[in-house]
Amino acid sequence: MISLSHVTKLYGSVIGVNDVTVELGAGAYGLLGPNGAGKTTFLGLVTGQLRPSIGQVRVFGERPFFNARVLRRIGYCPASDLTERSATPREWVRYLVQLSGFTPAAARRLAEETLEQVGLGEAAGRPLSTLSKGMRQRAKLAGAMAHDPDLLVLDEPFDGLDPVARHELVTLVRTWARSRSLLIASHLLHEVEALQAGLAVILGGRLVASGSVHEISQLVDTLPSEVRVVSTAPRRLAELACRCPEAEGVRFVGADAFIVDTRAPRLLADWVVEAANAEGILIRELVPGDRSLEGIFGRLVQVHRGVAP
């Protein structure tokens, strides 16, 4: 469905994305990365707003830039706020559907149906300027979905939403993506996790990891991590920790704390606890590397930036 082959996008001397090669088949995918990582540029390339400086982008087997056949099959909800002042959501969505080539009558019908779906039925006649950001987000989403695209591309679609609205829209997008493809960019892992989507992690314009949540967890298991221990007998405990086959190095960080470098923080933590029990050493604090998705993401960021070993 989406194929990027050694794609680099430059804005003058600034790199948007850097030598990205990826193949995404039909399905749901999350594009993860911190702000400024290149997510929007990636989506801009996929949705035909931008041409690659180097490399080739294919969507549905064709170049998306200036290609009506491809664009007709894509729905895009950008991250930027909709500051259109005078139009109502009904007028706005109808307008976008007409721009997709539908007759005014068909556009009216599709707009009404989609606005109901996103929960904007009652507010559809109010000017966009009077709506909350959450409601404008829904209007944007409706505009992206109303022409029934095969691929829905969402850039930070849940920003500015309260938890209830977020849950509603996550459910809506998840339901929608059951029968069609979805590419969603976010810097919040739990959003993508909730959509049960495959992951692609982008950092500094580079695609640093891709796969399912499980695959990325496995990848991170091979990355260096650390366990921090605070104890009443740090030197003795550090000596015991060094005997663990998973330990790769130890360094002291203060009078009563040390850090063990490892690629298996949980195993090492178990080893340290057992060793401390056997020797009667009191552990005041033991913090293994964060293995939650947030932790994984943070770890990948650190590795990419060269902060982590």
Next chain:
Amino acid sequence: MTGQTPPPARAPDQLPSLPALAPLPALAPLPALASIVAVARFQINRLLTPPRLALAAIGAAFPTAVLLAATKARGSALDTDLGAILLYALVPEAVCMLGLLVTICPVVADELERGTWVHIAVRPGGRRALLLGTWLAAVLWTGAVALFALLLALSVGVIENGLILLGPFSLLVCLSCIGRAALFSLPAVIIPKRALVASVGVALVVEYLAGLIPAVVNQLTVSLRLRTLLVRFMDWRQNMPIELQLLVDDRPPWAQVAAVLILTVVFLAVAVAIVEWRQFPPSEES
């Protein structure tokens, strides 16, 4: 793992399908034209705000006010020739120029500012429809204001036999709007964020400076065609000094109309090509 293919989180065909949706309606018979009309309607709706309507009313009343002031200063009604000169300067030139500057110049900049550009740019033919639809809206809006201004100016009776000017001047207004809206669409797509300033520059340099140079370059201006048509309609040519005759074209009126239409097509084609090919980095959006 860079470059690997992530497997889909779940196979779409193994999941329950969505509730049955109504079949998707067919596309419009002429989708490109339908999109242009949709943009034009949307843009005109944007113009129908109290401040814009007030501005249009001032623009429509301005020529009449000037003509009334001229009549008062003169102490009698304006003769047809003098009235035609004043009316030409006020309506097809001033009112049309100003109206077009505020309607066509923001065609891209306004969308970038409102955060709507990207929504339109990802539609099939959306960029082209935006430009041509906005051009159409600018022509209709400015044309309507200018024609109203013309009617108002002629109906107050400050020009002797003024009503004979209605037909020819209506044509001049239409041609001025059509041609100059296309001309101003070029700076609007080349330098969107400075389009207004650039268009004023284009108006002064191209339309008024180059248009008054008796050389090949003035053949590419709308002002030469409008001036020539005015001279033809008023039958002034034979009485004009030879040096002024250099400022008008010899070809018949239909050729002037055709020239404006050709210039319009060329300007719009170039503007469409630019807007289709143009890329705006995410940082430039909103």
